Amino acid sequence: MKKPKITVIGGGTGIPVILNSLRHEDVEITAIVTVADDGGSSGELRSVMQLTPPGDLRNVLVAMSDMPKFYEKIFQYRFQDGDGALSGHPLGNLIIAGIAEMQGSTYNAMQILTKFFHVTGKIYPASENPLTLHAVFKDGHEVVGESNIANYQGMIDHVYVTNTYNEEEPSASRKVVDAIMNSDMIVLGPGSLYTSILPNLVIPEIKQALLETKAEVAYVCNIMTQHGETEHFTDADHVAVLNRHLGVDVIDSVLVNIEKVPQDYMNSNKFDEYLVQVEHDFNGLRQLAKRVISSNFLHLKNGGAFHHGDSVVEELMNLVRIKHL
Template structure:
């Protein structure tokens, strides 16, 4: 029996939770990571070096690595705010940027780093060149750049991506399309709908591969709504947005958390972009996707609400064993 092939698509902070638990299973993992981040350290490095932003890739690399905690500390170490040009950069971002320059691309840098850090599985940036995310808001305003989109008040109608440094059409990284087509399962999320998941899907070849793949396509719905992105969205609205962006339904299964986040638990200061819990609309979900799995996937830690990777992966493994 060959191992099941699972491809996980999204942004670094969201999907890392799932990847960290998934690598303990006997499956063949590919992570496809968004490259539309233009804020913070990633944004600065991307601007200075015209390279795909390293932050999301760094988080995924660590989630899939079996290296000792000390290495992780080194990689995540962030220079102090008064460190001049180094201020605020995590050491791992500089390592990725340096190796990308040495190897000629972020794609090659990730292939070398996956060996170096003993990662379980493959990691590909969704595109080999930096992308700019554009959001068209419901009032018709258009805003470019992920960090600017987050600050703009109003509801997003749709997003699209462009190559940052020229007018050519965004292309998927090599091997990404094939990985999606060869997968037994493709997992989207968890993560910000408009800024972590959709930037990958709006690369035309990736969107097309998702429509064509025979893989079971699973969407892990967010636990909390996000300010300016998904305010007051139900789980069904998240799915509707994904389907609208690709022009047709393509998700087979949605994982929904039904555990309640205690009212006073969330630290609003720390997680100010998260507003309220995503509400459920099971009738609308059932009309859009063949299968809905609702269970307790909640992990409360550090005053935030997250997915419990092990509980999610338990459901994912059940799904892979039922397949055909």
């Protein structure tokens, strides 16, 4: 019996948690990672070298690799303030950027690094060109650039992407569409709705593939609302935004955390983008998706509220086994 094929789409700090647990299962994994990040180290490197930003790819690479902890510490080491041009850059970003320059693209760099670090599965940037994220707000105002979106006070109506350095329509990286079409399950998130998940889904080829694939499409809903993106959102609001951007109700299953985050727990200084826990609207969810899976997916760590990767993956594996029979 062939292994189930699971493709995880997103970016940020959310999907590495799922991928790290998923790589211990008997499945074929593909990660499709956003390339619209224009802040911090990734933003600097993409601006200077006109390459797809390496930061989210770096975190996914670490999550899917069996590299020893010491190697991981080296790869994730961030140069300190005062280190001149290197300040704030993780060593891994510089390695990815260097190999991308040597091999002609970040896509090629990731294929080499997946072998070098014994990665379980495949890692593809969503596009082989850096993309610019545009957010159009309910009042008609448009903000350009992912790192600028949270600074505007208002509710986002929709987002779209453009190629950063040419006028062509954004396209998916090679093999991305095939991965989606041949999957048994597509996992969206967890991660920032407008800045980690949707920048992938609004690439026309990826959007079309999601509409046509026979795969189970599962969405791992965020635990907390996010400043500048999802204030006052319920879990059903998150799903409604995804479906609206895709044009039809694509989400088959929604995974929702029902464990309460302790009121005094959140470290607002460290995780200032998080506001309050996402409220539940189960009636709304049942109208938007075929299945709602609610459980304790909460993992409290370092002052933040994260998904417990093993608990989420246990539910995903139950779904994919049914689909794969």
